[in-house]
Amino acid sequence: FKKKPIRMPKRGYNPSEEDSIPIVEKLYRENQESDFLGGGFCDDDDEVQERREQISEIRQKRADAAFSSQKAPDNCEKCDKELMDSWLWQRYNCPVCDACRDDKGEHKLLARTEVKNAYLLKDCDLDLRKPALRYWAKKNPHNPRYGDMKLYLKCQVEARVLEVHGSLEDLELKKELREQTKEVRSEKRFEKKLKDLRQQIRGTTGVKVDIGKHVHNFGPETHVKEDTWKKTCRTCDYEEVFEKL
Structure with a gap:
């Protein structure tokens, strides 16, 4: 039995940095004997962080160069x-x-994901359609290990919406149609699951089972005696007796 060596905290350890490490990476580290066996998961040092910042600056300058003229x-x-x-x-x-x-109005900054979801714009509408929309790259506030967050100007995004969709009214119609399509797809998926479940039950019991609430289809009312009447379901032969005043 090989005893696992105890890993001492590194110099400059910061609990807040440890909390920001993804849980998968954290568990993987704990089960390794050393950083050399960490599968590429190692603590970020100043050189790595500086290199990331340099790459981010280069990408930002390259994107801004198209607008410098x-x-x-x-x-x-x-x-x-x-x-x-x-x-x-x-x-x-x-x-x-x-x-x-106006930071809260037409000059509000919008993340790329929000732009694509709220305004139904694709990557080609932002990057390939001329002129390309200018963005500002910032560190991801959720985790610095993730890619930079691209921020767009709201008034420029709305101008691009007019080019792509025609008007804000047309955009709302497309969003409503998109929601309806999602609902239809959801209903179809539910019906398919229900159908598969019925087939599984039939396969195990050999008996045809109808899942779901049965709605009676009654025939004409028949007089029994005095104030008593009855009606019978045409599909399941269920009989309901009632009184009429």
């Missing part, structure tokens, strides 16, 4: 004043000064 307008498109300081122009080529910037 655009010349800034003289005035802000909102207040018509001289466009002096504009973070929106530097980051998104949006000619709006900092004083007119």
Whole structure:
């Protein structure tokens, strides 16, 4: 019996960093004798983190290079004043000064996943359709090991929606149609599972079983005596006796 060596915490150990490690990676590490057998799962050091940041900066500069030739307008498109300081122009080529910037409205930043789901835009609509939408890459707030999060400007996304879908009204109609299609598919999957279940029951018992609530199909009412009447189901021969005043 080989005793598993005890792994001491590394220098500079931080409990908050340990909590951010995915559970699969954490369990895999605990069952390895050393980092050399860790299957590629090892603690990030400063060099690795710095290398990731360098790659992210290179990708961002490469994406921004396509927009560097655009010349800034003289005035802000909102207040018509001289466009002096504009973070929106530097980051998104949006000619709006900092004083007119509306972070909670038309200049809100939207993640790529939200853009695709809420506005029914595809990757080709964002990256291949000319001009490509400019984005801002930031570290993923959920886990720094994941890929960068791409943020888009809401007003530019809505302008792209008009190009792709025609109008916001058409977009809402397509979203409703999409939801209806999901419901139909869900119902078909349920019916298929129900059908498979019926076949399994028939195969095990040899008896035809109808799963689900039976709805009686009564025939005409028949007088029995005095105020007593009855009616019989045409499919299961169930008989119901009742009184009429």
